Amino acid sequence: MKGMMSYDLMETIRNTNEWMGASARAMASYPIWGMAPHPMFKVMSAWGRVTERSFSRMVIKPDWGIKTIVGEDGRDHQVSVETILDKPFGGLIQFKVVDRAPMPRRILLVAPMSGHYATLLRSTVASLLPDADLYITDWHNARDIPVSAGKFDIEDYTLYLVDFMRHLGPDINVIAVCQPAPLTLAATAYLAQEDPAAQPRSLTLIGGPIDPDAAATEVTDFGRRVTMGQLEHMVIQRVGFKYKGVGRMVYPGLMQLASFISMNAETHAKAFSDKITAEAKGDGSEGDRHNVFYDEYLAVMDMTAEFYLSTVERIFKNLEIAKNEFVVDGKHVDLDKITSVAVMTVEGANDDISAPGQCVAALRLCTGLPDTKKAEHLEPGAGHYGIFAGKSWRNNIRPLVLDFIDAQAGTAAPKLKPSEKATLKAV
Known part of the structure; x- marks a missing residue:
C-alpha cells in the first residue's frame, strides 16, 4: 500500500x-x-x-504541566484540564481553576494544527490563565484516528471552529495562533452569515498566513515551486500497523x-x-x-493528508482567503459579512514563517468592519515563536491583547501605553 x-x-x-x-x-x-x-x-x-x-x-504527547496558578487573593489555586466537547479529530478543552469565581474575560485559544500538539501553547496558556477563563482547541493525532472516522480537511476544520464558538457563546474572545488564523477568520465570517447571534466578541489573529503573497518567506516560496502532484508524492504516507489509524493517508509528524x-x-x-x-x-x-x-519541539503529530494538501492548495496556492473566495460546505464565506466582531492582528518584525504583511491583510479584507473595530500591532525584534511565547509576548503583546479584549467588552477603558517596544495601532 x-x-x-x-x-x-x-x-x-x-x-x-x-x-x-x-x-x-x-x-x-x-x-x-x-x-x-x-x-x-x-x-x-x-x-x-x-x-x-x-x-x-517524538511519539509522546506532552502533558500540560499547569498544576496551580496564583489567584487575586494571593493563594495557589489548583488547575484541572477538562474536555468539554469531543469530536473525532479534535476537542475543546477548558482549564478549570478551583475555587475561583467566573472571570469577566473568556478566551478561546485556537491552537495550530501544523505538526505539534496544542501544548506548544503551554506558556501562552499559563500567561493568560490568571486573567481569564480559558479554553483551547486540542487537535488529535491523525495516526490514532481510525479510517472509519472519515476525512478531515480545511472545510471540516472550519466547521469544527464554528461548533466550538457556538458552544462557548457570543461573549467569547478568540485568539488564533499562526496556521489557524485564516480558517478562524473564515469561521467567524461563516457565523456572521449563518448564525450572527453566535459570533465571538473579538478576534485576535497572531502571525497567520491570511495573504501568503503579501510577503515572501521560505514557506511561501516552497508552496509556489512544488506542484500538488509532487507534494503528494513526496510527503504523503499511509499510517502503519502499529497505530489505530492504520491505512489512513497522512502527512507524518516526523x-x-x-x-x-x-x-x-x-x-x-x-x-x-x-x-x-x-x-x-x-x-x-x-x-x-x-x-x-x-x-x-520534538513531540510531533500526524496531520490528515486531505487537511495538509487542501491547506497548501487553497490557502497558499489559490489564495482563497486572501481573495475572499473561500467556500465551506458549498457556501461562499464572505468576509465582508463581519461587521461587529472586533479584529486585531499581531505580527513579528523578524517572523520568517508568516512575515509581516501576511496577517495584517485580514483588516483589509474585512471591508464591512468599521475602522474603530480594527487594530494592528507589529512587534519589533520578535520572530515567529516570540509573538505568542517568551518575553515579547509576556511583556508587550499580551497586555495589548487583554486591553483590546476589555475595550470590546466595555468592562474597562483601554490601558494602552504606546512605547518603542509595543504599540497598538488603530487602522
Missing part, C-alpha cells in the same frame, strides 16, 4: 536511534569504567542520554519535524552539541532550557 512501508521505515529509524542512545548510555555507565577513567565514557554516556530522550519524545529542523539546522546542531557537552561535564539538569524547549 502506498506509503505504508516508508511510514514504518521512519518509525523504525526513530526507534533504532532511541535504542542506540539507551544502549550507549547504559554501556558507558558501567561502574567498571571508573577503574580506567577516560572522558570518552562521559561523552558517550551524555550522547546516549540526550539521544534517547530526544527520539523517545517528516514535518525534519522540515522544521532543516530551516535552522545549524542552530539546532549547536544546541544539541552544547547539551551533550554540558551533560558530559555534569552541568546538565532535567529542567534546563534545552530539555524544556525540545521536549515540546
